[in-house]
Amino acid sequence: MKMMLAARYLGADRLEAEEIPLPVIGDEEALIQVDACGFCGSDISIIAGTHPRARAPLTVGHELCGRIVQMKSSSGSLRPGDRVTTYPLISCGDCHACTHGNPHVCRQLQLFGFDADGGMAEFVKLPVSSLMRLPEEMPGTIGALIEPLAVAVHGVSRTSLEDVQVAAVMGGGPIGLLTALVARSRGVPHVVISDILPSRLELARSLGLRAVSAGADLKNLVMELSHGDGADVLFECAGSASSAREMTSLVRSRGVIVNLGVFKKPVEIDMQAINFKEIEVLGSRVYERKDFQIAIDLAMQLPLEKIVTHSFSLRDVATAFSQFKRGKDCKVLILPGEHES
Ligand SMILES: [Zn+2]
Ligand SMILES: [Zn+2]
Structure with a gap:
């Protein structure tokens, strides 16, 4: 069995880099090789064990970008090799919010990285429908900021x-x-x-x-x-x-x-x-899909590099998290492609 490294929440106050099997994709899914994945304030409650929905063991991370390495069938305009980020919301499709054009405030809203394995790993499998293409020239550190930038775009659009x-x-x-x-x-x-x-x-x-x-x-x-x-x-x-x-x-x-x-x-x-x-x-909760597209189009015009104050390899995820948790820094990223010497 092929294995990969992933940042795993294993119980209250336990976040470790762990070898787990490489995900096997289904028909509507893609395998993404992750370039960068950021910690978010909400990861703190997951790892503290106080998040109402997250259950261990879980691969954390919902602020990610990477490259498609495998797909069962070409879907829409996306192809293997494309650089992407994920719109990480999982909505029920049936509630009032979902049936009235607001699935981002679904009564039972779920997210990759909270309710299902996320992207702080060498690879992540995700529904093709959740993927959004990134410009080839966008650095991974910026790609991982699209999700929080979409939060800001949504807030301002309110x-x-x-x-x-x-x-x-x-x-x-x-x-x-x-x-x-x-x-x-x-x-x-x-x-x-x-x-x-x-x-x-x-x-x-x-x-x-x-x-x-x-x-x-x-x-x-x-x-x-x-x-x-x-x-x-x-x-x-x-x-x-x-x-x-x-x-x-x-x-x-x-x-x-x-x-x-x-x-x-x-x-x-x-x-x-x-x-x-x-x-x-x-x-203002999370974002709508259109906010993601606006964030992607806006990202390269903003001085986003400075917001990333630290980056770590996946092996050092526990150190990275304690650094982030101290709250003195801004964005802390994990770069799964980077290996310590
Ligand atoms: Zn976030
Ligand atoms: Zn719903």
């Missing part, structure tokens, strides 16, 4: 940016940075981003973003730029109790709040501010 002068982004992790870059690329004159970590503010500044400490500094800057009114739109990308508490004070009357941050438990929100200022609060 609201019209017409007449938006000031957009505030709370949270300077990968999703916050990408959201700020997408908003800027759409022509928003003032995009402000905040975080509590100086290293993240520095990274944001190196991307040419206006970055300030969360709290008073953010509020002062937003109010200065908006002549005391507040931001036209605020993207909550921190998923923290403090950002939820403060966000309503940072937007103007009739302003919009888009929530991309994933909250692990209910938090306090100032409903009176929502009421008095008629604030519109919108959720």
Whole structure:
């Protein structure tokens, strides 16, 4: 039996590089040789053993890119040799969301890397229908950022940016940075981003973003730029109790709040501010397929290389994960094609 190396979640706090059999593809599937796969905040809860759906043993990873090496039949325009990423959502097809054009908020939404083996491995098998072609010249490190970039594209698409002068982004992790870059690329004159970590503010500044400490500094800057009114739109990308508490004070009357941050438990929100200022609060979960295509087309125009702060070989996946979990860095990638000497 042919074997391969994969990053396996083996139980609470156990992530190991393990030899497992090479996947055998079915008629509608393709085998992908993985170039790069990123860690995501949601991988932390899987590996901690607290994710409500993920069950060990599981190959993690849903932010991947690679090359098709095997297919049973040519399907659509894709061929072996093509560079691809995966749209990793698995929807039921029957619920209200699925039958009304919103399978990304399916009542029973599942994802590769959570509910089925993902792509942090030398190879991954995936439905051909989930694959999206990447330009040949796109580096693997950028290809692995298409999924988080699609999260940002989706978040920004939740609201019209017409007449938006000031957009505030709370949270300077990968999703916050990408959201700020997408908003800027759409022509928003003032995009402000905040975080509590100086290293993240520095990274944001190196991307040419206006970055300030969360709290008073953010509020002062937003109010200065908006002549005391507040931001036209605020993207909550921190998923923290403090950002939820403060966000309503940072937007103007009739302003919009888009929530991309994933909250692990209910938090306090100032409903009176929502009421008095008629604030519109919108959720934003994952992405639609069209957001992936927009992300693919946009990726090469953004300074994405800087967001990848570390990359590791697959053998070093446990070290890579503890580095990522410390939360001081931005994107940590696994490059399965790279072997330590
Ligand atoms: Zn992700
Ligand atoms: Zn559904």
